[in-house]
Structures are given as structure tokens and as C-alpha cells.
Amino acid sequence: MTSTGHGRSTSGITMRDVAKVAGVSVATVSHVVNDKPGARIGDDARRRVHEAVTELGYRPNALAKTLSQGTSRFIGLVADAIATTPFAGQIIHGAQDEAWKHGYVLLVANTDGNTAAEDEAIMMMLEHQVRGILYSTWYHHEITVPEALHQTDTVLVDCFAGGSGLPAVVPDEEQGGRSATEALLAAGHRRIAFINTTTPSPAQSGRLAGYRSALESAGLDFDESLVFPASPEQEGGYTATASIVDSRATAVFCHNDRVAMGLYDGLRERGLRIPDDMAVMGFDNQDVIAAHLRPPLSTVALPHYELGAAGVRRLLGLETPSTTHPQLIACPPIQRHSI
Amino acid sequence: MTSTGHGRSTSGITMRDVAKVAGVSVATVSHVVNDKPGARIGDDARRRVHEAVTELGYRPNALAKTLSQGTSRFIGLVADAIATTPFAGQIIHGAQDEAWKHGYVLLVANTDGNTAAEDEAIMMMLEHQVRGILYSTWYHHEITVPEALHQTDTVLVDCFAGGSGLPAVVPDEEQGGRSATEALLAAGHRRIAFINTTTPSPAQSGRLAGYRSALESAGLDFDESLVFPASPEQEGGYTATASIVDSRATAVFCHNDRVAMGLYDGLRERGLRIPDDMAVMGFDNQDVIAAHLRPPLSTVALPHYELGAAGVRRLLGLETPSTTHPQLIACPPIQRHSI
DNA sequence: ATGAAAGCGCTAACAA
DNA sequence: TTGTTAGCGCTTTCAT
Numbered sequence: 001m002t003s004t005g006h007g008r009s010t011s012g013i014t015m016r017d018v019a020k021v022a023g024v025s026v027a028t029v030s031h032v033v034n035d036k037p038g039a040r041i042g043d044d045a046r047r048r049v050h051e052a053v054t055e056l057g058y059r060p061n062a063l064a065k066t067l068s069q070g071t072s073r074f075i076g077l078v079a080d081a082i083a084t085t086p087f088a089g090q091i092i093h094g095a096q097d098e099a100w101k102h103g104y105v106l107l108v109a110n111t112d113g114n115t116a117a118e119d120e121a122i123m124m125m126l127e128h129q130v131r132g133i134l135y136s137t138w139y140h141h142e143i144t145v146p147e148a149l150h151q152t153d154t155v156l157v158d159c160f161a162g163g164s165g166l167p168a169v170v171p172d173e174e175q176g177g178r179s180a181t182e183a184l185l186a187a188g189h190r191r192i193a194f195i196n197t198t199t200p201s202p203a204q205s206g207r208l209a210g211y212r213s214a215l216e217s218a219g220l221d222f223d224e225s226l227v228f229p230a231s232p233e234q235e236g237g238y239t240a241t242a243s244i245v246d247s248r249a250t251a252v253f254c255h256n257d258r259v260a261m262g263l264y265d266g267l268r269e270r271g272l273r274i275p276d277d278m279a280v281m282g283f284d285n286q287d288v289i290a291a292h293l294r295p296p297l298s299t300v301a302l303p304h305y306e307l308g309a310a311g312v313r314r315l316l317g318l319e320t321p322s323t324t325h326p327q328l329i330a331c332p333p334i335q336r337h338s339i
Numbered sequence: 340m341t342s343t344g345h346g347r348s349t350s351g352i353t354m355r356d357v358a359k360v361a362g363v364s365v366a367t368v369s370h371v372v373n374d375k376p377g378a379r380i381g382d383d384a385r386r387r388v389h390e391a392v393t394e395l396g397y398r399p400n401a402l403a404k405t406l407s408q409g410t411s412r413f414i415g416l417v418a419d420a421i422a423t424t425p426f427a428g429q430i431i432h433g434a435q436d437e438a439w440k441h442g443y444v445l446l447v448a449n450t451d452g453n454t455a456a457e458d459e460a461i462m463m464m465l466e467h468q469v470r471g472i473l474y475s476t477w478y479h480h481e482i483t484v485p486e487a488l489h490q491t492d493t494v495l496v497d498c499f500a501g502g503s504g505l506p507a508v509v510p511d512e513e514q515g516g517r518s519a520t521e522a523l524l525a526a527g528h529r530r531i532a533f534i535n536t537t538t539p540s541p542a543q544s545g546r547l548a549g550y551r552s553a554l555e556s557a558g559l560d561f562d563e564s565l566v567f568p569a570s571p572e573q574e575g576g577y578t579a580t581a582s583i584v585d586s587r588a589t590a591v592f593c594h595n596d597r598v599a600m601g602l603y604d605g606l607r608e609r610g611l612r613i614p615d616d617m618a619v620m621g622f623d624n625q626d627v628i629a630a631h632l633r634p635p636l637s638t639v640a641l642p643h644y645e646l647g648a649a650g651v652r653r654l655l656g657l658e659t660p661s662t663t664h665p666q667l668i669a670c671p672p673i674q675r676h677s678i
Numbered sequence: 679a680t681g682a683a684a685g686c687g688c689t690a691a692c693a694a
Numbered sequence: 695t696t697g698t699t700a701g702c703g704c705t706t707t708c709a710t
Contacts, residue, residue: 026703027681030706042679045679059465060466061704062467062468063405063467064406064686067403067687067704067705082428086424089424089427093421097449105463107444110435124444126398129401233631234631234632262631265633289628292572292573292574292601294573294577294604365689366696367697368688369689370689381695400688402688404689406703408689409702
């Protein structure tokens with residue numbers, strides 16, 4: 001029995017059917033299937049209902065329930081790039097797990113950064129009576145909020161919007177930068193270079209601030225000549241190799257894992273060994289890369305799963321709306337073998 | 340005005356409100372907002388309705404509509420690993436785009452391969468009256484279908500199940516292997532090594548079959564000593580380097596991009612240059628890797644986006660249920676610079 | 679302890 | 695051309 005083309009997918013069994021079989025009213029059925037608190041139901045009736053339910057294979061219609069209760073169990077997630085990056089998947093995953101935990105289900109929509117698609121997506125979610133919307137981007141930056149988002153509860157994930165007043169959940173770039181630098185410091189390095197991205201962003205400024213802060217705490221002077229700008233990719237890291245070597249630093253904190261990957265190449269070409277000749281620290285914890293470079297790259301993780309989860313918690317009002325605006329999620333250091 | 344904690348997210352405006360304002364009946368409103376085919380509505384009434392709609396900011400309740408029509412616009416996507424791999428995101432993306440195109444929205448659930456979570460997810464989707472379910476895995480293999488899936492239309496994505504009779508959509512591994520090999524052949528190589536995975540799978544057998552088939556078509560003998568087993572990761576490729584070099588092959592088809600990445604390292608350590616000393620072809624087209632290796636890796640793409648899209652098309656009955664069981668989706672070769 | 683009945687917001691005959 | 699009305703499957707007072 002192939003299952004294509006049926007159309008009628010649901011059991012078709014309604015509460016009324018159950019009531020009939022159990023010989024009770026639908027009200028009674030409703031009470032027992034939902035295990036209502038103040039429900040005074042006779043043991044016998046209750047049993048009969050349960051029997052009827054299993055016998056008939058009854059499955060409540062969640063949509064009807066929503067309609068009558070007026071309150072839905074949907075949470076919308078609109079993302080600008082579900083696929084462009086491995087990261088987006090993590091946000092969905094975290095959001096889905098957390099939503100699930102609270103009896104909600106995730107409605108996802110991808111917009112490819114297209115404003116029209118975005119509005120349409122939001123509309124659609126609104127029409128589906130979502131409890132609220134998680135609006136997420138694939139990299140941490142400031143956005144301008146689509147007007148439509150104001151029509152429902154929404155929380156920004158991995159992005160923020162200045163005057164919007166919308167709650168936001170973002171990675172703690174500064175702490176991440178600090179942790180990365182501290183890891184290098186802890187290994188005894190004193191002359192630590194930093195390959196930073198050339199693109200202005202919270203990541204650029206935050207990680208730099210963290211780097212400086214860690215240096216400071218260690219009693220080291222910040223040496224501007226030790227930070228090198230580079231495009232945030234393999235190419236950038238590769239190209240920066242020369243300057244890094246010249247700088248006579250013994251360790252490098254790379255703006256991200258891709259940069260580190262490029263640096264690995266550059267170092268290898270010069271016959272330099274990691275971590276003996278040069279310790280390197282990444283950022284992002286992009287699994288395909290970090291875990292599989294040789295040697296495996298120590299890095300700092302971007303907490304995408306947590307961002308998604310914290311996002312729904314925030315939406316559901318389960319998280320204390322920490323006074324300060326964008327809520328910071330920690331970027332945990334990941335110890336591997338490049339230090 | 341912060342948007343947290345409202346609860347009532349939807350406009351609250353119903354069709355009745357619109358009817359009242361427009362001075363017509365709800366039936367009329369229903370007809371004009373849905374632009375019903377056989378709806379003979381006076382221009383005037385129609386105009387008044389539209390005005391009322393915009394004036395009130397009316398937004399139809401999709402759930403109520405579903406309930407009354409008896410047919411929902413949801414498609415469920417249950418995945419065993421949304422996040423474990425960059426690929427899952429692509430499947431979601433493809434499915435979402437295609438669903439959207441036909442007026443459907445995607446309900447996603449992650450199960451982490453946990454059977455209990457899986458059943459729960461399926462139940463939940465059933466309760467939400469999904470039109471059908473896409474059951475997907477993050478790598479192509481045979482599965483045993485959860486019993487619950489039989490209660491609705493379902494199509495298997497990137498996996499298949501022998502006797503289940505369920506429609507499946509999977510990548511065409513053999514064609515992919517053939518294309519990869521042909522690319523190498525086209526560049527003039529005659530002695531082409533193949534690093535295959537050690538894990539039995541459609542990928543293992545399919546890509547090998549494709550490799551042989553391409554060789555054959557080119558009038559070359561299949562030389563068993565030219566296929567090297569390796570773990571399907573960087574490590575495997577790296578380790579295989581020695582044998583590859585010994586084999587005196589001039590080109591290598593790697594089971595996947597990660598293996599190719601390892602091979603790159605091995606080759607570089609030996610001072611061998613790509614593609615001059617050795618041409619290499621990958622498989623998967625894992626962006627972070629393939630596009631950013633040096634030189635960028637030529638490879639064959641796993642059509643995840645297409646798998647998702649084809650999955651919903653199949654579910655909706657829009658795709659000819661090609662006679663043969665698992666429907667094959669092409670793996671297009673991607674030309675870069677390692678050949 | 680249980681049932682009758684009035685909705686939830688919308689669609690779809692059927693009347694008018 | 696437009697309005698009435700009866701549901702869709704469920705929840706929830708309010709009676710009994």
C-alpha cells in the first residue's frame with residue numbers, strides 16, 4: 001500500500017466518534033484526554049474513554065484546539081539564510097529543541113535576505129497565529145527591523161536593532177575574544193598577534209576588545225603593530241602569514257577558523273610547525289574545519305544552538321529580560337591541539 | 340513599546356468585523372478576500388470590503404480556514420540531524436522554498452536520531468493535520484521506517500526503505516561518480532586513482548560503479564589496485580597519500596571533499612603540486628572546504644537543496660512518480676581549479 | 679459526575 | 695449579487 005496521493009492523511013476520527021464509542025459526551029472526552037485539573041470524572045467513564053481512544057486510534061486535531069482556545073502553539077522562525085552557512089542549522093536546531101520542550105512547534109521560513117519574501121513570510125506566520133517570531137540572521141550584525149514584525153512578539157537572534165526596542169540575543173564577541181587570548185596567554189605566550197577582519201562588525205570590534213582586555217589583565221601592553229587586518233577567509237589568513245612571521249609573534253589569534261585554515265597553509269609552506277613554532281587560535285568552531293585541520297584547531301565556539309534556544313526562552317518570557325539590551329550568550333573556548 | 344509578554348499577538352480582527360464595517364455579510368467578505376472564481380460580487384461591495392480590510396488591518400486566520408476546509412497547508416519535515424551537518428540546512432531550504440511556492444508552510448522537527456523523539460515528532464505533525472511528511476536523513480542510506488509514518492503521505496528524502504513502498508528521493512551516486520571520473524578523463528588523465536570510503540553505503544558502491552563505468556566508456560581497464568580504501572575524512576585522505584603517490588596515478592578521485600582536503604595536506608608535505616603533479620576531484624561540494632582549498636577543489640555536488648524541493652514536489656503529487664523506486668537526483672560536477 | 683450548548687474564525691451550500 | 699446558516703473539531707461555561 002503506497003501512501004502517495006491519498007489526500008486524507010489524518011485519521012478522521014473525531015472526538016465525537018470517541019464519545020459515541022465510549023458512551024459519554026464530547027465534553028467528557030475532552031476532559032479526560034486533556035487530563036483537566038478540576039475534572040471530576042468517574043473512574044469508569046474515564047476508562048471507557050481511554051479504551052475508545054486507543055481502539056479508534058484517536059488523535060486530537062491541534063488546529064481545532066488552537067482555534068477554540070485562541071492560543072496557538074506555533075513559533076515562527078524567519079531566517080535570512082538557512083543554507084548559506086552551516087550555522088543557521090544550529091540556530092534552528094536550538095530553537096526547535098527548546099520550543100518543543102515547551103510544547104511549541106517551529107514554523108520555518110527562509111527569506112534569502114529578500115525583503116519581499118521576508119514580509120510575505122512574516123504575514124504568513126501571523127496568519128498562522130504564531131505565538132511569536134524569532135528573526136534571525138546568519139551572522140551577528142545590526143539590522144533594520146521589518147515593519148511587520150511589530151505586529152507580534154518577536155525576538156532578534158544573532159542580530160539587533162538599535163532603537164527598535166526589540167529583545168535581542170547575540171553572541172558575546174568580547175568575552176570570546178578574551179577567552180581566545182587567554183588560552184594563548186595560559187600557554188605562556190607573551191607576543192600574541194591578532195589577525196582581525198577588515199569588515200566592520202560586532203565581531204570585529206568585540207573580538208578586538210576582548211583581545212585587548214585579556215592582554216591588559218595579563219599586564220601586557222597592547223601593541224597595535226601586532227594586529228593585522230585581513231579578509232575573513234582562508235585567503236586572508238594565507239596572505240597574512242608573511243607579516244605574522246615577520247612580527248616575531250609566537251602565537252596568533254585568528255578572527256575566525258577560515259582565516260586560521262589559510263594561516264595553516266602559509267605556515268606549512270614555510271616549514272613552520274603548529275603549535276611548536278606558532279600557536280594558533282581560531283574563532284567560530286566551524287566543525288568541518290576546526291576539528292579536522294592538522295593539528296586540530298583550538299578555537300572559540302559561536303553558540304548558535306544556544307542562541308536559538310535562548311531566543312525561544314526569551315520569546316516565551318522564560319528568560320529574565322536582562323536589563324541591558326542585547327542579551328549576550330557566551331562563546332566557549334574549545335581546546336584542541338593548535339596551542 | 341517593547342513587544343514582550345503581550346500574549347495576544349494577532350490582530351484580533353475577524354471577518355465579522357470587516358463585514359460589519361463594509362456593511363456586507365461575512366460570506367461576501369470571504370468571497371472577496373479569497374478572490375473566489377465564481378463569485379459574483381458587486382464592484383461597490385468589493386471595494387468596500389477591500390477598504391475595510393486595509394482600514395482594520397484584517398488578517399485571515401489560516402487555522403480557522405484549514406479547519407473549515409478540512410485541508411491543511413502544512414508539510415512536516417522530520418530530520419534526524421538538522422545541525423550535525425551543513426547539508427541538512429540545504430534540504431530544509433529546498434523543501435521550504437518549494438513548499439512555499441505551492442502555498443504550503445514547513446513544520447520542522449529534529450530528532451537527533453532518537454526514536455522516541457521521532458515518534459513524538461510524527462505524532463505532533465499528524466495532530467497538526469500536515470498534508471504529508473518529508474522524512475529526511477543527513478546522509479544517504481537505507482532506513483527502517485517508523486511505523487507512525489504510514490498514517491500519512493510521506494516521502495523519504497536522502498534515504499530509502501526497501502519494502503516499505505514509500506517514495507524516496509536520493510542523490511544519483513553513480514552518475515556523480517561517473518561525472519567526477521569523466522572530468523579527470525577529459526583533462527587527459529588515464530591513470531586515475533580512487534580513494535573510496537571504507538563504510539558500506541550507497542555512496543561507496545554508487546561512486547565506485549560510476550568510476551568504473553566512466554573508465555569503461557573511455558576504453559580503460561578497471562584496475563583494482565588503483566582504488567584505495569580510507570576513512571571518509573581528512574585523516575583518511577592524508578593517510579592515503581603515500582599509496583596514491585606510489586601508485587603513480589596522475590589524478591585522484593576522492594570519495595568526498597574532506598578526504599581531498601587531507602590529500603591536499605599530504606601532497607603538499609611531499610612538495611607535490613595540484614593540479615600539475617596531481618589532479619584531484621572531490622565529492623559533496625562542501626562549500627567551506629571545496630571553495631576555499633588552495634587551489635579550489637573541483638568536485639561533484641550533493642544536491643541537497645534539490646532533494647528537499649523534489650521531496651515536496653513528490654509529496655504534492657507534482658512529480659511523475661518515476662517508475663523505478665528511489666527517484667534519483669543528479670549530482671552536478673563543479674569545476675574549480677584542482678584539475 | 680456528566681452533558682448540552684455556545685462559541686473560536688472561516689467556508690460553502692443554499693436561499694433570497 | 696448578497697445574505698443565512700450549518701458545520702469544521704474542540705473547549706468551556708452552566709445546568710443537571
